[in-house]
Amino acid sequence: MLGEGILKGLAETAKNFAGSYVSKERLTTVQYPEERIPTAEAARVFPFLVYDGTDWEAGLRCVACQICEKECPPKCIYIEKSKDKKPDYVGKLQIFPARFDIDVSVCMSCQICVEVCPFEAIKMDTEFELATDDRFEGLLRHRNQLAKSNEYYHKIHPTEAAEVDARLAEEKAKVEAKAKAAAEAAAAKAAAEAAAKSAAPADAPQATAPAKPAEPAPKTTGGGE
Amino acid sequence: MIEKADQIFVLLLHWLVGFLPASWQHVASTILCVATIVLLYPALFAIAVLLERKGLGRMQNRYGPNRVGPFGILQPVADGIKSLTKEDIVPFRADALVHFIAPLVLVVAVFMGFAVMPMGRNMVLVDMDASLLFFFAMGASTELSVFMAGWSSRNKYSLLGAMRAVAQMISYEVPLLLSSVVIVMMTGSLSLVKMVEAQNQYTWGLPHWYVFTPWGLAGFVMFVIASMAETNRSPFDLPEGESEIVAGYFTEYSGFKFALFFLGEYVGMFGIAGLGTTLFLGGWSAPLAALSVVPSWIWFFGKVMLWICFFIWVRGTLPRLRQDQLMNFAWKFVLPMTLVNLVVAALWRFMGEGLLRWIVCTAIVVVAYAAMGRVEMRRERLGPRSYRYAE
Numbered sequence: 209m210l211g212e213g214i215l216k217g218l219a220e221t222a223k224n225f226a227g228s229y230v231s232k233e234r235l236t237t238v239q240y241p242e243e244r245i246p247t248a249e250a251a252r253v254f255p256f257l258v259y260d261g262t263d264w265e266a267g268l269r270c271v272a273c274q275i276c277e278k279e280c281p282p283k284c285i286y287i288e289k290s291k292d293k294k295p296d297y298v299g300k301l302q303i304f305p306a307r308f309d310i311d312v313s314v315c316m317s318c319q320i321c322v323e324v325c326p327f328e329a330i331k332m333d334t335e336f337e338l339a340t341d342d343r344f345e346g347l348l349r350h351r352n353q354l355a356k357s358n359e360y361y362h363k364i365h366p367t368e369a370a371e372v373d374a375r376l377a378e379e380k381a382k383v384e385a386k387a388k389a390a391a392e393a394a395a396a397k398a399a400a401e402a403a404a405k406s407a408a409p410a411d412a413p414q415a416t417a418p419a420k421p422a423e424p425a426p427k428t429t430g431g432g433e
Numbered sequence: 434m435i436e437k438a439d440q441i442f443v444l445l446l447h448w449l450v451g452f453l454p455a456s457w458q459h460v461a462s463t464i465l466c467v468a469t470i471v472l473l474y475p476a477l478f479a480i481a482v483l484l485e486r487k488g489l490g491r492m493q494n495r496y497g498p499n500r501v502g503p504f505g506i507l508q509p510v511a512d513g514i515k516s517l518t519k520e521d522i523v524p525f526r527a528d529a530l531v532h533f534i535a536p537l538v539l540v541v542a543v544f545m546g547f548a549v550m551p552m553g554r555n556m557v558l559v560d561m562d563a564s565l566l567f568f569f570a571m572g573a574s575t576e577l578s579v580f581m582a583g584w585s586s587r588n589k590y591s592l593l594g595a596m597r598a599v600a601q602m603i604s605y606e607v608p609l610l611l612s613s614v615v616i617v618m619m620t621g622s623l624s625l626v627k628m629v630e631a632q633n634q635y636t637w638g639l640p641h642w643y644v645f646t647p648w649g650l651a652g653f654v655m656f657v658i659a660s661m662a663e664t665n666r667s668p669f670d671l672p673e674g675e676s677e678i679v680a681g682y683f684t685e686y687s688g689f690k691f692a693l694f695f696l697g698e699y700v701g702m703f704g705i706a707g708l709g710t711t712l713f714l715g716g717w718s719a720p721l722a723a724l725s726v727v728p729s730w731i732w733f734f735g736k737v738m739l740w741i742c743f744f745i746w747v748r749g750t751l752p753r754l755r756q757d758q759l760m761n762f763a764w765k766f767v768l769p770m771t772l773v774n775l776v777v778a779a780l781w782r783f784m785g786e787g788l789l790r791w792i793v794c795t796a797i798v799v800v801a802y803a804a805m806g807r808v809e810m811r812r813e814r815l816g817p818r819s820y821r822y823a824e
Binding site: 211214218220228229235 | 488491492493494495496499746747749750751766802803805806807810
C-alpha cells in the first residue's frame with residue numbers, strides 16, 4: 209500500500225536518532241580540536257630540517273648545498289651559506305646554512321626538496337596546524353623553527369627514518385672502511401719504508417689504527433634508536 | 434489555583450491594562466497581545482531551528498551543532514548575530530523596492546494568521562466568526578511575497594524558484610482547504626474557537642478529537658501532506674532545490690533579509706501546525722480528561738512543537754520529490770482523497786450514531802486510499818527516449 213516505504217524510512221531514521229544517544233559507535237564524528245586521529249605514516253605537509261644529537265645547531269645535517277633551493281618549484285626556500293665550517297655526521301668539516309627559511313604560504317608540499325637532498329637533511333613533517341594571524345613573519349619558518357630532531361623523525365615516519373639511518377650508517381661505515389684502508393695503506397707504506405730503511409716495522413700500524421674511528425661511531429648509534 | 438495557572442496570561446494582561454484609563458484599555462491590550470505574539474514566535478523559531486539541526490544530526494548519526502554554549506544551545510544566537518552583521522546585497526539591476534518589500538510581506542502575512550489562533554482557553558486575539566477563512570486568506574498571500582522575491586531579483590534561478598513555489602503552493606492550497614472543509618461540515622462553523630470547543634469534550638476520559646474518526650484521520654493525513662508542501666518543507670522543498678536552482682526565490686537575498694525569509698518560513702510552519710492542531714488535534718484541549726489540570730496553553734504549544742518535530746523527522750527521512758511527481762501527487766492522489774473524504778464526512782453526519790457508520794466510513798476511506806495509491810500512483814513505465822529532430 210502507498211506509504212509503506214515512508215513508514216519504513218521513518219522507522220529507520222527514528223532508530224538512528226535513538227541509537228545515536230545509546231551507542232557511541234554510531235557517532236563517527238571526531239571532534240577535532242579535542243580529539244584527533246593519528247596522522248598516516250605517509251602524510252606530508254611541510255618540510256623540516258633533521259638534526260642528530262641534542263644540539264640542533266651543531267647536529268644539523270644540512271650542508272647548505274642549495275640543491276633544494278634550486279629545485280623547489282614555487283621557490284619557497286631561501287638559504288644563506290655560513291662563512292665557517294662545522295663537522296658533519298661523519299666528522300668531515302662542512303659549511304652549514306647560516307639562514308634557512310621556508311615560506312609556508314608558498315610551499316606546495318610537493319616533497320621535491322626531500323627527493324633531491326643528498327644528505328637526508330630535509331624531510332616532510334606531518335604537523336598541519338600552520339595557520340597564524342601574522343601573515344608575513346608568522347608564515348616564514350626560520351631554521352630554528354624548522355630544525356627537528358631525528359627522534360621526532362622516527363616518531364612521525366618510523367619506516368622511512370629507519371631506512372635513512374641504515375643508509376647513513378652504511379655510508380659512514382664505508383667512509384670509515386675507506387679511512388681505515390687508507391690508514392692501513394699508509395701504515396703499510398710507512399712500514400715498508402721503515403723496513404727498507406731500518407729494522408723496526410711492528411710499531412707503526414698500531415699507532416695509527418686507534419686514532420681514526422673514535423669520534424663519529426657513538427653518534428650514529430644514538431640517532432638510530 | 435488550576436484555574437489561575439490556566440488563565441495566567443489573560444489575568445496578567447488584565448492586570449497590566451488595569452493601570453490605564455478605560456478608553457485606552459482596548460488599544461493597549463491589543464498592542465500587548467500583538468507584541469507578545471511577535472516576540473514569542475521568533476523565540477520558538479530559534480528553538481525549532483536548534484531542534485532541527487540537532488535532530489537532523491542525530492538522525493544522520495552526527496552530533497549536530499555543539500560548539501556555541503553548553504551543548505550548542507546558543508547556536509541560534511550566533512546565527513542571529515551572523516545574519517544581522519552580514520552585508521545586505523541587492524543585485525544591480527534588481528527592482529529594489531519590491532526586492533525590499535518581499536520579505537516584509539512574507540513575515541507580515543505569516544504573523545497575521547496568529548491573530549485568530551486560539552492558543553489556550555480565552556487566549557485568542559481576535560475571535561472572528563470566519564477565522565478559518567481569514568487564516569487561509571493570509572496563508573495564500575505568502576505566495577505573493579514569494580513571487581515578488583523571485584521576480585524582483587532579476588535572476589533566472591530566483592524566477593524559476595518562484596514559479597515552482599507558486600505552482601506548488603497553489604496546487605496544495607486546494608487539498609489543504611478541502612481537508613479542513615470536513616471540520617467545517619462537522620462543527621457547522623468557521624470559527625477556530627468553536628472548533629476547539631467542539632473537540633474539548635470527553636467520553637470515558639477520552640477526548641472527542643476529530644483525528645479519532647475515520648474522516649478526521651483521513652483529513653489529518655491529507656492536511657499534514659498539504660501543510661508540508663504549503664510551507665515548502667522537505668520532501669516538498671522544490672522551490673529551494675539547491676541542486677538545480679541554487680536557493681530558489683531567495684537566491685539573491687543576503688543578511689537580514691534572508692533571515693526574514695527563514696523566519697517567515699518557520700513562523701509559517703508554526704502557523705500551519707497550530708491550525709492543524711486546532712482542527713484535528715483538539716487545539717488546547719488535554720489528551721485525557723484527567724490531564725485537564727495542566728494549563729491549556731501548555732497543551733497547545735506542546736502539540737505545535739510535536740508537529741514541528743514530526744516535520745523535522747520527515748525532513749530527515751525523505752528525499753526531495755521531482756516536479757512532476759509533486760504535481761501528480763497533489764492532483765492525482767491528495768485532491769481525490771480529500772474529495773472522497775468530503776463524501777465520507779457527509780455519510781458520517783447523516784448515518785446517525787452507531788457502529789455501522791464507523792464500519793462504513795472506515796471501509797470507504799481505506800478502500801479509496803488503497804485503490805488510489807495503487808492506480809493513481811503506479812510507477813510510470815518510461816521507455817527509451819526517442820528524439821524526433823536531434824538525430
